[in-house]
Amino acid sequence: MISFIGAGPGDPDLITVKGQKRLAEADVVIYAGSLVNPAVLHVCRPEAEIHNSASMTLEAVLDVMERAVGEGKKVARVHTGDPSIYGAIREQMDALDDMGIPYEVIPGVSSFLAAAASLRKEFTLPDVSQTVIITRLAGRTPVPEKESLAGLAQHKASLCIFLSTHLLDQVTADLIAGGYPEDTPAAVVYKASWPDEKAVQGTLRDIAGKVAEAGISRTAMIMVGQFLEGPYQRSLLYHPEFAHGYREAERGSGE
Ligand SMILES: C[S@@+](CC[C@H](N)C(=O)[O-])C[C@H]1O[C@@H](n2cnc3c(N)ncnc32)[C@H](O)[C@@H]1O
Numbered sequence: 001m002i003s004f005i006g007a008g009p010g011d012p013d014l015i016t017v018k019g020q021k022r023l024a025e026a027d028v029v030i031y032a033g034s035l036v037n038p039a040v041l042h043v044c045r046p047e048a049e050i051h052n053s054a055s056m057t058l059e060a061v062l063d064v065m066e067r068a069v070g071e072g073k074k075v076a077r078v079h080t081g082d083p084s085i086y087g088a089i090r091e092q093m094d095a096l097d098d099m100g101i102p103y104e105v106i107p108g109v110s111s112f113l114a115a116a117a118s119l120r121k122e123f124t125l126p127d128v129s130q131t132v133i134i135t136r137l138a139g140r141t142p143v144p145e146k147e148s149l150a151g152l153a154q155h156k157a158s159l160c161i162f163l164s165t166h167l168l169d170q171v172t173a174d175l176i177a178g179g180y181p182e183d184t185p186a187a188v189v190y191k192a193s194w195p196d197e198k199a200v201q202g203t204l205r206d207i208a209g210k211v212a213e214a215g216i217s218r219t220a221m222i223m224v225g226q227f228l229e230g231p232y233q234r235s236l237l238y239h240p241e242f243a244h245g246y247r248e249a250e251r252g253s254g255e
Pocket residue numbers: 009010035079080081082083084085086087109110111112114115161162163164189190191192193194218219220221222
């Protein structure tokens with residue numbers, strides 16, 4: 001059996017209980033060494049065979065999995081954050097399907113959630129935004145034209161931009177070209193939940209300069225939107241005038 005495990009954003013306490021159990025039982029561990037905090041692996045058995053996939057191809061990863069499963073071993077495939085986001089797990093799962101090898105996926109705390117926690121922000125504020133867009137700028141992996149940053153900008157939703165801090169000038173230019181005012185709040189969180197985490201806050205006008213000054217160019221989350229700063233309506237869920245299935249209204253329906 002193969003277990004794909006989301007390791008969380010960095011803090012080894014942010015892996016799920018289930019993910020940690022699987023990791024502690026694994027005979028073979030393949031972890032994405034470029035981003036997974038090695039401290040997450042401290043629960044592994046001393047005799048576990050550990051591979052860092054940063055220096056491996058997809059084929060090499062699949063070879064290790066196939067051999068281990070053939071020997072009746074348990075395999076933990078550890079990805080950073082949540083494996084469904086920029087994790088390249090689909091190609092592994094499709095190959096395992098072709099080989100008839102069973103697997104499970106254990107989700108993890110994605111870095112965009114750790115970044116919001118670090119800044120103590122909520123993405124979905126009433127009257128501000130009820131939508132979170134997760135995206136990136138094109139790198140070696142292209143982004144479909146219909147998802148251009150300037151195009152997404154028209155929604156003015158809460159934005160989380162992965163894998164793009166080294167292109168922050170272009171990010172801000174695209175968003176401004178797409179209609180965001182230059183004074184829109186923007187933040188960059190480097191290594192959210194790691195001991196050397198750093199956060200920089202500003203606006204679309206000045207964030208690139210501030211981030212360059214802080215020496216941040218990778219492993220960081222770019223967040224943009226009015227959810228970072230400014231007014232919002234309180235939620236109706238906890239409002240005394242509104243009733244719902246679990247609570248009666250205290251002062252009528254408010255109508
Ligand atoms: C290949 S993606 C993997 C994302 C991962 N699957 C997740 O759910 O967070 C790598 C990118 O995620 C972001 N990232 C990963 N860990 C981070 C962290 N601890 N703090 C901020 N950003 C992080 C950065 O934008 C980085 O370039």
